[in-house]
Amino acid sequence: MRELSKPYSALLIAAQQAAALAAQQAAAAVVAAQQAAALAAQQAAAQQAAAQQAAAALKIAEEQRIAAALAASKKITTVYSTTAAFKLNKTYVKRLNINTKKIASGSTVTCIGYAKSSKTLSYAKAKVVATKQAKALCSSMKKINTTLKTKSVVYPVSKAPKTKVNKLWIPVSYRVGAGVN
Numbered sequence: 618m619r620e621l622s623k624p625y626s627a628l629l630i631a632a633q634q635a636a637a638l639a640a641q642q643a644a645a646a647v648v649a650a651q652q653a654a655a656l657a658a659q660q661a662a663a664q665q666a667a668a669q670q671a672a673a674a675l676k677i678a679e680e681q682r683i684a685a686a687l688a689a690s691k692k693i694t695t696v697y698s699t700t701a702a703f704k705l706n707k708t709y710v711k712r713l714n715i716n717t718k719k720i721a722s723g724s725t726v727t728c729i730g731y732a733k734s735s736k737t738l739s740y741a742k743a744k745v746v747a748t749k750q751a752k753a754l755c756s757s758m759k760k761i762n763t764t765l766k767t768k769s770v771v772y773p774v775s776k777a778p779k780t781k782v783n784k785l786w787i788p789v790s791y792r793v794g795a796g797v798n
Contacts, residue, residue, distance in 0.1 A: 703753035713754075714761055722764040728755040733774035740773070747771045 705713065720726065730747030734740035748771050755767035 703750045705757070713757060717758045717761040717765075720758075720762060720765060722762070723766070724764075725766040725768065726755065726758055728752070728758070728767060728769045730769065730771040731774045731777040732771055744771050 728751040730744075730751035732740060732743035732747040734743055748769060751769040751771060755769050759765055759767055
């Protein structure tokens with residue numbers, strides 16, 4: 618082998634150094650690309666987690682909205698009658714009109730009569746009166762909103778919701794509650 622001249626050996630050394638530097642730069646570029654890919658993957662994962670959290674929040678909000686709408690649709694109008702005949706005062710007529718108009722078309726309304734016996738009135742007679750009053754209430758509601766489907770039922774007073782504070786069941790009174798199903 619021949620010995621290279623000094624200018625050629627200097628060029629060879631310079632080429633080798635340039636190749637080594639290029640290899641180092643390529644390795645650094647590979648590392649930088651790997652780091653960039655890892656950072657991009659982390660950002661994508663963070664975005665996906667944020668999207669999932671947003672979707673979960675939307676789902677919870679929708680469930681709460683549905684629950685509120687369902688609770689609003691289950692409002693109960695209670696009408697009290699202290700006579701055997703179904704008579705409504707002006708206040709109850711106004712409330713009944715407002716609440717009946719709020720009920721969605723085609724809804725089913727159950728008019729519930731509650732009967733209580735006393736010393737002067739048997740349960741059978743009380744049930745008859747409560748049935749008449751429940752049917753009269755449903756009929757009144759049907760006149761206001763003709764699309765309603767109505768049904769009447771009678772329960773003993775023991776199944777009635779609690780009365781308001783300082784309100785008592787009087788033996789000759791009947792309570793007719795119109796609950797929306």
